[in-house]
Amino acid sequence: MARDRAVTVALDGYGTEQGFGVLAQGARLAAADGIGVRVFGPRRALGLDGVDGIEVVETAERIGNEEDPVAAVRAKKEASVVRAAGDVAAGSSAALVSCGSTGATMAAATFGLRRLKGVQRPALAAQVPVPGKPVLFLDVGANVEVRAQHLVQFAFLGAAFSAAVLEVEDPSVGLLTVGEESGKGREEVVEAHRLLAAAPGIRFAGNVEGRDLPAARVDVVVTDGFTGNVSLKLLEGTAKTVAAAVGDAARSNPVAAVGGLLLRPALDGLRRELHPDTTGGAILLGLRGIAVVGHGSSGAEGIANAVGLAARCAEVDAVGRTAALLAEGGAGRGALAAGGDA
Amino acid sequence: MARDRAVTVALDGYGTEQGFGVLAQGARLAAADGIGVRVFGPRRALGLDGVDGIEVVETAERIGNEEDPVAAVRAKKEASVVRAAGDVAAGSSAALVSCGSTGATMAAATFGLRRLKGVQRPALAAQVPVPGKPVLFLDVGANVEVRAQHLVQFAFLGAAFSAAVLEVEDPSVGLLTVGEESGKGREEVVEAHRLLAAAPGIRFAGNVEGRDLPAARVDVVVTDGFTGNVSLKLLEGTAKTVAAAVGDAARSNPVAAVGGLLLRPALDGLRRELHPDTTGGAILLGLRGIAVVGHGSSGAEGIANAVGLAARCAEVDAVGRTAALLAEGGAGRGALAAGGDA
Numbered sequence: 001m002a003r004d005r006a007v008t009v010a011l012d013g014y015g016t017e018q019g020f021g022v023l024a025q026g027a028r029l030a031a032a033d034g035i036g037v038r039v040f041g042p043r044r045a046l047g048l049d050g051v052d053g054i055e056v057v058e059t060a061e062r063i064g065n066e067e068d069p070v071a072a073v074r075a076k077k078e079a080s081v082v083r084a085a086g087d088v089a090a091g092s093s094a095a096l097v098s099c100g101s102t103g104a105t106m107a108a109a110t111f112g113l114r115r116l117k118g119v120q121r122p123a124l125a126a127q128v129p130v131p132g133k134p135v136l137f138l139d140v141g142a143n144v145e146v147r148a149q150h151l152v153q154f155a156f157l158g159a160a161f162s163a164a165v166l167e168v169e170d171p172s173v174g175l176l177t178v179g180e181e182s183g184k185g186r187e188e189v190v191e192a193h194r195l196l197a198a199a200p201g202i203r204f205a206g207n208v209e210g211r212d213l214p215a216a217r218v219d220v221v222v223t224d225g226f227t228g229n230v231s232l233k234l235l236e237g238t239a240k241t242v243a244a245a246v247g248d249a250a251r252s253n254p255v256a257a258v259g260g261l262l263l264r265p266a267l268d269g270l271r272r273e274l275h276p277d278t279t280g281g282a283i284l285l286g287l288r289g290i291a292v293v294g295h296g297s298s299g300a301e302g303i304a305n306a307v308g309l310a311a312r313c314a315e316v317d318a319v320g321r322t323a324a325l326l327a328e329g330g331a332g333r334g335a336l337a338a339g340g341d342a
Numbered sequence: 343m344a345r346d347r348a349v350t351v352a353l354d355g356y357g358t359e360q361g362f363g364v365l366a367q368g369a370r371l372a373a374a375d376g377i378g379v380r381v382f383g384p385r386r387a388l389g390l391d392g393v394d395g396i397e398v399v400e401t402a403e404r405i406g407n408e409e410d411p412v413a414a415v416r417a418k419k420e421a422s423v424v425r426a427a428g429d430v431a432a433g434s435s436a437a438l439v440s441c442g443s444t445g446a447t448m449a450a451a452t453f454g455l456r457r458l459k460g461v462q463r464p465a466l467a468a469q470v471p472v473p474g475k476p477v478l479f480l481d482v483g484a485n486v487e488v489r490a491q492h493l494v495q496f497a498f499l500g501a502a503f504s505a506a507v508l509e510v511e512d513p514s515v516g517l518l519t520v521g522e523e524s525g526k527g528r529e530e531v532v533e534a535h536r537l538l539a540a541a542p543g544i545r546f547a548g549n550v551e552g553r554d555l556p557a558a559r560v561d562v563v564v565t566d567g568f569t570g571n572v573s574l575k576l577l578e579g580t581a582k583t584v585a586a587a588v589g590d591a592a593r594s595n596p597v598a599a600v601g602g603l604l605l606r607p608a609l610d611g612l613r614r615e616l617h618p619d620t621t622g623g624a625i626l627l628g629l630r631g632i633a634v635v636g637h638g639s640s641g642a643e644g645i646a647n648a649v650g651l652a653a654r655c656a657e658v659d660a661v662g663r664t665a666a667l668l669a670e671g672g673a674g675r676g677a678l679a680a681g682g683d684a
Contacts, residue, residue: 210576210579223572
């Protein structure tokens, strides 16, 4: 039984581009790590019956990438991601994980788990896979258009999560734009800079530029969901391209090949550090429950890491601590309340 | 005399973060490549008197990064970048190059060289330093906020430049956004997709995502100047970070160190390919003259490459050919004319 475990995670059993075998293997890996997993999907195809720590909840409906997320979540009450979100809302699981449609997962989580008091727009936050210190980056896709006040909220949500879950002490927060000076960027970014510079209760490091993200100059980087989504995919793509080019270089001649062979163990660690699967996916911040959105292309390890990230969030009571940090003093509350409901 | 050479380039002699010595060395390298260089800057500090192919035009005023570009260009008629732009407008040089303030260079070029007929907004285009086939990416910073019609113009400007100067046959153009489907992204992006999909005379490849840029899936990628600027700096930063991490891996233990040594010649080529200095900077498209904006951090080689890029644009008559391609058939002209003047 999944619920014998300290933490139980609800996993969308249709959420995979790699097939049910890979998803099932991811669930097995997570269960082997001591996490209880309730998988919402097709029992027969998953073949997980009797696996210790895993429980399959038969679910025959799915939401695909091609569907309108909000409409599909509203219409398909029996869809795997909707039922998994409901499982968390009902308290049977502590967190939702899906590597399926990002839009559907966000919609199911937002409807099913509801927003924290004062939060206008939940934001999707990802740990950027750069060497060394990871950077929490948000919004990476929940809101393609934002107002200044939303960016301010993202800053507080990111800082609270970074402190509560990632154990960064007094995290610094940067605002992503096109120049260091406070007047640089779109109108809403310039206004957000002004608000954040004046806000107590947050360590605002000012503007950061694209190059500061891989350089990990701050702990949290805030932007709108359009720029964030493009940037995260660009960063992952560039890391992959450069890593592949290093591999090509190592195959370019016999001497280089020997060099590549000797260097391989050291490079494997780097490759692992840079691989999107390693961080386990993005977390939807600002809700009354935990929801993790994994990569659709996740392998078994990526799925297991997404479940592991969700379990870790539950173990440290990420939601409660984020809410407490937001409410602490007037700062967070003020910032969250200022804009009213969207 | 600089004007003995086949092509003469006007170089902003104050445009460098690395000091006059580096700038002068860049000018020497360019002159050694057969390019005539007219340097607008402080004669004594540059120390270029008597160098074959170089002419120094004594200029004592400069525009710094901290100044408001448009106001400074309007006020400082004797500033080096303004005089260099004037030199091109007067026909004494064939192209403008500055590695100084991007904003000031764009303003000096736009005022001094004027826009091509029908072009509403000049755009800054950069060749993305990715392994293998380079991608032309625009706008990387001229317009932080755009309308759909501007994105359509950027697509035509980029395709024309790619064909005329980069010699790409029938270049494919992608629109950068958060998903492959036509409905994905900000309002102006969705509208631009609709316009481009219906536009004759351009090979529109549809939406591309962040990961498609380093993967070089298309020849030209179009976006607004905010997303483009963040993305380009992010890409350059990530390539640098990953390259540095490979170096660290090669120093992590003695066996890896030997591997790194054997691999070094092959990796040096890659490092060179990825270095921002290699492409020589960004080109301001849509003007009646050639203007190249180099990196402020450019070394001597970067400055020489920026001058070389400008000279190449002049040699192939980039402006004339771009204008002709834009006017060819109804397509380009239609797309450019549709929005009227901004």
